[in-house]
Amino acid sequence: MNAFATEFRRDLAIWARHGAETMNPIAFFALAAFLLGLGLGQSTSRLDDAAGGALWVLALFANVLAVEGLFSRDREDGSLEQLLLHGKPLFAALLGKVAAHWIVSGLPIAALSPLVALLVDLPPSGMYVLALTLLLGTPTLALVGAIGAALVAGTGRGGLLVALLVMPLYVPTLLFGSGAAMTALGGGDPSAELLWLAALLALSITLAPFGIGAALRVGQEY
């Protein structure tokens, strides 16, 4: 637990010193939703019940873009190497890193999604369920995405490659996330999908850090 707390606090402190940068994911999300509404000819009614799914896809893109650089700063200044060498439990340390990353990238998107949903005229019934699914789904996206980010950390190419590697793995989260939002918009009870999202989150908390660790060890030697 100690390793978790250390990494968590350290990464949050670093983020806090890069104030403006922490706004990027949520700014991207809002901008993309704005473009979506604009691209559809300003007639948001055309989105109807598809709006929940559309916002989920945008949140997913925001996540891919944010997670890509998760390890790059630590790699540049050598602290990633120290993390792998220092002998404290890597599992907990990596979980702390991803948790701090999620506080900056996933949580704001989930928290502000009701506001962004106004842009695409999402009815209130769907709004809160959308926020809840994002709250449950974005940590899974961050954990799985971190595996991809770790794999390409040393290659010097990010962006598209990380997206190509991790987006197929995002399929279950996207399906249940947008599914819950659409069920709620249709007047149904989305609790089954929400439980599935929670199950995926539990699974990725227990498994993904091993994948991230293995990928980082490999990437350290590129």
Next chain:
Amino acid sequence: MGKATEWFRRTFHRMGSPRWFFAGSRGWMLGLYLVGGTLIAIGSAWGLGFAPTDRLQGDSYRILYVHVPAAHLAEAVYVAIAIAGAVHLVWRMKMADLAIAAAAPVGMTLTAAALATGYIWGIPTWGTGWVWDARTTSMLVLLFLYFGLIALRQAVPRADRAALAVSVLAIVGVVNIPIIKYSVDWFTTLHQPASIRIGERPSIDPSMLWPLAVNALGYYLFLVGVVIAALRAKIIEREAKADWVRTWVQTR
């Protein structure tokens, strides 16, 4: 230790040597081509020419004799790649990685073939080529997973490091395949109205099943032959600086 285990141990260790594999595999490759090719010829002629016409689908169902083996193999190859990835990570066996490099494009081609034949088959039977059905969707995801494996290998400059990264990705992918499959399955059955019931094929008649079985076996054997051929090419490429490769090239 028994004789069988001793034999297995020796073979396993020899398989780990690119040189030994290269020297010994030509015969296997040709044999697999021959047997697999013959079985495919028999199975295809039987399935296309002699198996009865389907009552509902007419002759269009005959694409099954290509579609089913391709789809089966596409998934089997991914699982094999993940196993090779685990072997590579644990024992750092160079041959396991070369096998991944050889098999990934083959698996990707098979996935594309399964999707293409499925699309062609869907037009007369479902009225549309693409549906967001559980099977088609998870097959498309599999295609993207293959893309990822191939793209990652290209992105890492050093071959041995690329090999480790690809191994990790293959294992991560195979853990995800059942999750993706079940989520897509659950999702589509929940949301797609029962317009077309796919996946619940009526049990197939033996007169149609036998040619399929022959064809599938032929595809399996032929595929192993193709992978061995690709593996031999990878060995020559990777070991280009070794003396035995030079002598081999010069004596040709």
